Amino acid sequence: METVQIQAEKRSYPVIIGEGLRYQLGDVLQETAAGKSRFLLVVDEAVEALYRRETESQLARLLPVSTYVMPSGEGSKSVTELARLWEFAAEKEMDRKSVFVALGGGVAGDLTGFAAAGYMRGVDYIQLPTTLLAQDSSVGGKTGINLNAGKNLAGAFHPPLAVIYDIQTLHTLPDAEWRSGFAEMIKHAYLDGESFLQDLKARVQSVEDMKSPEVASWIRRSIEVKARIVEEDEREQGVRAFLNLGHTLGHALEKELGYGRITHGEGVAAGLWFALALSNDEGVGHWDLGKEKKWLESLGYPMDAPGELSAATLVESMKRDKKTSHGNIHYVLLEEPGKPRKAKVEEDTIRQLLDRYYK
Amino acid sequence: METVQIQAEKRSYPVIIGEGLRYQLGDVLQETAAGKSRFLLVVDEAVEALYRRETESQLARLLPVSTYVMPSGEGSKSVTELARLWEFAAEKEMDRKSVFVALGGGVAGDLTGFAAAGYMRGVDYIQLPTTLLAQDSSVGGKTGINLNAGKNLAGAFHPPLAVIYDIQTLHTLPDAEWRSGFAEMIKHAYLDGESFLQDLKARVQSVEDMKSPEVASWIRRSIEVKARIVEEDEREQGVRAFLNLGHTLGHALEKELGYGRITHGEGVAAGLWFALALSNDEGVGHWDLGKEKKWLESLGYPMDAPGELSAATLVESMKRDKKTSHGNIHYVLLEEPGKPRKAKVEEDTIRQLLDRYYK
Numbered sequence A, B: 001m002e003t004v005q006i007q008a009e010k011r012s013y014p015v016i017i018g019e020g021l022r023y024q025l026g027d028v029l030q031e032t033a034a035g036k037s038r039f040l041l042v043v044d045e046a047v048e049a050l051y052r053r054e055t056e057s058q059l060a061r062l063l064p065v066s067t068y069v070m071p072s073g074e075g076s077k078s079v080t081e082l083a084r085l086w087e088f089a090a091e092k093e094m095d096r097k098s099v100f101v102a103l104g105g106g107v108a109g110d111l112t113g114f115a116a117a118g119y120m121r122g123v124d125y126i127q128l129p130t131t132l133l134a135q136d137s138s139v140g141g142k143t144g145i146n147l148n149a150g151k152n153l154a155g156a157f158h159p160p161l162a163v164i165y166d167i168q169t170l171h172t173l174p175d176a177e178w179r180s181g182f183a184e185m186i187k188h189a190y191l192d193g194e195s196f197l198q199d200l201k202a203r204v205q206s207v208e209d210m211k212s213p214e215v216a217s218w219i220r221r222s223i224e225v226k227a228r229i230v231e232e233d234e235r236e237q238g239v240r241a242f243l244n245l246g247h248t249l250g251h252a253l254e255k256e257l258g259y260g261r262i263t264h265g266e267g268v269a270a271g272l273w274f275a276l277a278l279s280n281d282e283g284v285g286h287w288d289l290g291k292e293k294k295w296l297e298s299l300g301y302p303m304d305a306p307g308e309l310s311a312a313t314l315v316e317s318m319k320r321d322k323k324t325s326h327g328n329i330h331y332v333l334l335e336e337p338g339k340p341r342k343a344k345v346e347e348d349t350i351r352q353l354l355d356r357y358y359k
Helices: A021-028 A045-060 A079-091 A106-118 A167-172 A175-192 A194-203 A215-232 A239-244 A247-257 A264-281 A289-298 A311-320 A347-357 B021-028 B045-060 B079-091 B106-118 B167-172 B175-192 B194-203 B215-232 B239-244 B247-257 B264-281 B289-298 B311-320 B347-357
Strands: A002-007 A012-018 A039-044 A065-070 A099-104 A124-129 A142-147 A150-157 A162-166 A329-334 A340-345 B002-007 B012-018 B039-044 B065-070 B099-104 B124-129 B142-147 B150-157 B162-166 B329-334 B340-345
Touching: A002 A215, A012 A021, A012 A215, A021 A045, A021 A162, A021 A167, A039 A045, A039 A079, A039 A106, A045 A065, A045 A099, A045 A167, A065 A079, A065 A106, A079 A106, A079 A142, A079 B079, A079 B142, A079 B150, A099 A106, A106 A124, A106 A142, A106 A150, A106 B106, A106 B150, A142 B079, A150 A247, A150 B079, A150 B106, A162 A167, A167 A215, A175 A194, A175 A215, A175 A239, A175 A264, A194 A215, A215 A239, A239 A247, A239 A329, A239 A340, A247 A264, A247 A311, A247 A329, A264 A289, A264 A329, A264 A347, A311 A329, A311 A347, A329 A347, A340 A347, B002 B215, B012 B021, B012 B215, B021 B045, B021 B162, B021 B167, B039 B045, B039 B079, B039 B106, B045 B065, B045 B099, B045 B167, B065 B079, B065 B106, B079 B106, B079 B142, B099 B106, B106 B124, B106 B142, B106 B150, B150 B247, B162 B167, B167 B215, B175 B194, B175 B215, B175 B239, B175 B264, B194 B215, B215 B239, B239 B247, B239 B329, B239 B340, B247 B264, B247 B311, B247 B329, B264 B289, B264 B329, B264 B347, B311 B329, B311 B347, B329 B347, B340 B347
Parallel strands: A012 A162, A039 A065, A039 A099, A099 A124, A124 A162, B012 B162, B039 B065, B039 B099, B099 B124, B124 B162
Antiparallel strands: A002 A012, A142 A150, A329 A340, B002 B012, B142 B150, B329 B340
16 A cells, blocks of 8 residues: 655645555545545446445445446536536535545546535545546546536636545456556656656556556556646646646547547547657757657557548647637647646647648 | 725735726726736626626726626526536637626626636636625625525635626616615624614615615625625635525525525525524524514515425425535524524424414
């Protein structure tokens, strides 16, 4: 069991990582539940059959539990599902001292966290991530849902009370989920520096390699990278924007293809590589683009542009991204591993580079 | 022009009160708009014809403006309207430096404030209240919408950048709005002490009396009462609950009759009087209930129970109110003017008193 303590603006909270933690929730959460009234457990329907019963019985050792089952998939990050969850909470008489608990992947965490942020003007919540992608999204207090106009356009900064990461649950994940989650880990490695990145490149050359026993330590390291950045800038006024590496194009791809057509991590991996290309083009980096691409391709990330999307469409989508300000596109470039920087990039430059590199 | 400065947790903001301030918005908001990108003006359709044009042209002196017209009435404090507003903001390319502006009554302020709190994880907003009720709701940073299960069950603490109160706009209000807004003023007088309360009782014996030239000073005084309490306890952990005086029964009446059947202020006035009755019953106060009732009746507040609602229904509704905690009903009682106290009251006591006093 390893713990990374995250210092948020208003409180500090632990991310606890370990094998089989779901069987010890009653003990692990004992202090956290003190003075609280009830649990509202939100379970993704894909993990319901696997983990609901054990989680409920552990939580019930501490407080009364009501369980809400949400549909799987990015579609649940919607206003409709948010409203359903709020009404359910009210029906079950959740009060201001109730605690929401998200059991599932990033979608469960994002929806439940935002629902908690807005229920009775804010109640607490706990994350029980069951996917690899959630090693990223459960840390840092960002919650949110998608609008028709774009991903995560509605949301709140609302740090959890605790994140309990039972990495045994990763073993039931399909390859697509491993690949999607691992992309954020790779992003953290690029942001961290040569050592973490070389370690991953040396040990991981296929999806099977991702499922190494070392994954627990990679997760811890990845969380530490993110924690260091988030602690410095919780509300994304400055360095937190570095975590957006790979996401400008990534979000545009997800949005324009329609959520679900590619995974989040596939979008991020494509965006990560394009950020390296843009870094070279802007004279900031000296990346061996062929070599970087080859590694990402070996892990199964699709590195070529989906034929149906034009560069112009993707740039328009980027402009609507919430990281845009005053109509400029802010891009995270990378000088070398561990050396990100923010830059304002002209629309035209991005459009031309997309046409040149990303086909 | 009078200014009350409110100290919120994260910032201090001015409430500026004066005649014809809408014609000076461009000047008054000049500093506030510095470094911002765009305005999203949200106008209640009932005030659109009256104030939209002038407000838009004043705001446009500072930044580009997009205007969203929302339907009038409590029905707009809904998830549906929230989602529409969010999508509109995204369509109009509002970014993180955009500022939402609410022009209208409490509904416009509550909806716009909550939309701002959740848009891109929080953008700023300004209140331009046009009703008397908004002298209450625009101060203190509470925003929110209603759920099917109850009033203001979803929301956020999100203080505005500024509140600009053009009291000329009060002159176009119908009597029902004066009465509704004045109830919160009366509540503040009961919370403040003998002097403010005696002043109101002496000078206001009818709706016409409310429209006195002195209303600007009463508004300022009322805002000061609220500001003093909110500054001490923004997040309603302690004394802020005093502002709930009259609202426990008030909310239950609004909810069970269906929003719109009685005004918010009518519910509060009835609840205020019932809180005095409960204070006597609990041995906390020594109110001349007949005299208090007579004054409130003279102002046109309906002080008798609507026949169709049973005491049991009202108590069940109170239990679902978000101020409930661990299933107890927390009530604000009043010893004498200026001396509120919180008490946990048994369901049965409330049920019996409703049957006895409130018929």
